[in-house]
Amino acid sequence: MLLDKIRITNVTKKATQSPKKHSFYKGYALFVTKTLRTPLFQRFLRWLLIKENIDKSLIEEVQIRVYPFQKKNGNNLAGKWNQRGNISIFPKSYEFYGKLKARHGNKIAHSYVKCRARATLIHEILHAKYFSDEERVRRLTKRYFTLYAKNPKTEKLKNIVSNILFKQ
Numbered sequence: 001m002l003l004d005k006i007r008i009t010n011v012t013k014k015a016t017q018s019p020k021k022h023s024f025y026k027g028y029a030l031f032v033t034k035t036l037r038t039p040l041f042q043r044f045l046r047w048l049l050i051k052e053n054i055d056k057s058l059i060e061e062v063q064i065r066v067y068p069f070q071k072k073n074g075n076n077l078a079g080k081w082n083q084r085g086n087i088s089i090f091p092k093s094y095e096f097y098g099k100l101k102a103r104h105g106n107k108i109a110h111s112y113v114k115c116r117a118r119a120t121l122i123h124e125i126l127h128a129k130y131f132s133d134e135e136r137v138r139r140l141t142k143r144y145f146t147l148y149a150k151n152p153k154t155e156k157l158k159n160i161v162s163n164i165l166f167k168q
């Protein structure tokens, strides 16, 4: 379904990035791609599209962007959707990830990246139906994401991840 629409874009190194950061962002993008392609999550997305009555043709492409997108207010954008059905998923910054790892350890940091990627994709898919109704999209994202995370087959979602994820 969405499997063949997920691809990594802009892999070339930005002139401003050090080799260390570049390899971090490349690894991040690969990890996100793998996460979003897992059969269990794909099955969940199929169910979500049916449940919300969203035609899959409304999703043209899911681009996993290698570098973060910084908004004017300094925050990083998690994802973007446009009316042509292109979804972009952006990473957290190298600095943010470093702090998260230092504070909570590797396992939580990894889990956070996975959860954030999934929640972002759910969020942007919902925009295909609810357009700019941001409040509704956020509410539904949280509901669907919690449903997914509650599935006994999925990894146990630690409260801490959920808190970091939805506090913004």
Ligand SMILES: [Zn+2]
Binding pocket: 123, 127, 134, 137
């Ligand atoms: Zn949104």
